[in-house]
Amino acid sequence: xxxxxxxxxxxxxxxxxxxxxxxxxxxxxxxxxxxxxxxxxxxxxxxxxxxxxxxxxxxxxxxxxxxxxxxxxxxxxxxxxxxxxxxxxxxxxxxxxxxxxxxxxxx
Amino acid sequence: xxxxxxxxxxxxxxxxxxxxxxxxxxxxxxxxxxxxxxxxxxxxxxxxxxxxxxxxxxxxxxxxxxxxxxxxxxxxxxxxxxxxxxxxxxxxxxxxxxxxxxxxxxxxxxxxx
Numbered sequence: 218x219x220x221x222x223x224x225x226x227x228x229x230x231x232x233x234x235x236x237x238x239x240x241x242x243x244x245x246x247x248x249x250x251x252x253x254x255x256x257x258x259x260x261x262x263x264x265x266x267x268x269x270x271x272x273x274x275x276x277x278x279x280x281x282x283x284x285x286x287x288x289x290x291x292x293x294x295x296x297x298x299x300x301x302x303x304x305x306x307x308x309x310x311x312x313x314x315x316x317x318x319x320x321x322x323x324x
Numbered sequence: 325x326x327x328x329x330x331x332x333x334x335x336x337x338x339x340x341x342x343x344x345x346x347x348x349x350x351x352x353x354x355x356x357x358x359x360x361x362x363x364x365x366x367x368x369x370x371x372x373x374x375x376x377x378x379x380x381x382x383x384x385x386x387x388x389x390x391x392x393x394x395x396x397x398x399x400x401x402x403x404x405x406x407x408x409x410x411x412x413x414x415x416x417x418x419x420x421x422x423x424x425x426x427x428x429x430x431x432x433x434x435x436x437x
Contacts, residue, residue: 265425265426
């Protein structure tokens with residue numbers, strides 16, 4: 218049973234394309250976290266949100282609590298955006314992670 | 325910019341041995357977390373820690389695991405008797421407030437032979 222589902226699992230895009238990564242969850246939610254895992258393994262926090270929308274540079278994250286769904290958008294994608302993007306949902310005191318979306322942006 | 329650090333970056337040990345993984349959280353953060361990621365699998369929550377005690381732990385965090393903040397800067401994860409299936413990348417994270425935005429360390433790759 219996967220509490221957090223991400224789609225797609227793998228994504229290849231041309232540089233400059235608009236990218237959307239989706240996250241659906243079945244657990245209750247206090248907050249949702251989008252993380253970026255670099256090829257070397259390091260993890261960076263991108264967003265933490267519990268409602269609405271957040272924007273940071275070329276990244277936009279939205280969440281729909283009623284539909285239990287969040288999206289991460291990348292505008293004007295660049296090869297340096299190539300990484301695994303992970304959705305993690307906080308349900309009370311437990312953090313449930315998705316399996317990640319592997320993004321490759323081709324020059 | 326402050327960052328979370330972890331040592332060692334790679335630890336190789338024999339099955340049955342004890343290992344201690346070390347983390348130095350960001351200095352003004354009060355909440356600390358350990359996660360693990362088995363190769364090719366998703367990240368899994370192990371434990372959260374605040375005020376010198378465990379706040380929450382997952383099913384993975386059984387009696388062979390323990391955490392400690394031995395001084396004002398270090399946060400450690402001890403695995404008492406390692407098993408082959410403990411081989412994974414272990415990430416430490418810290419946050420200012422409970423379950424607020426977390427800052428992750430670079431990870432320790434543990435290999436159990």
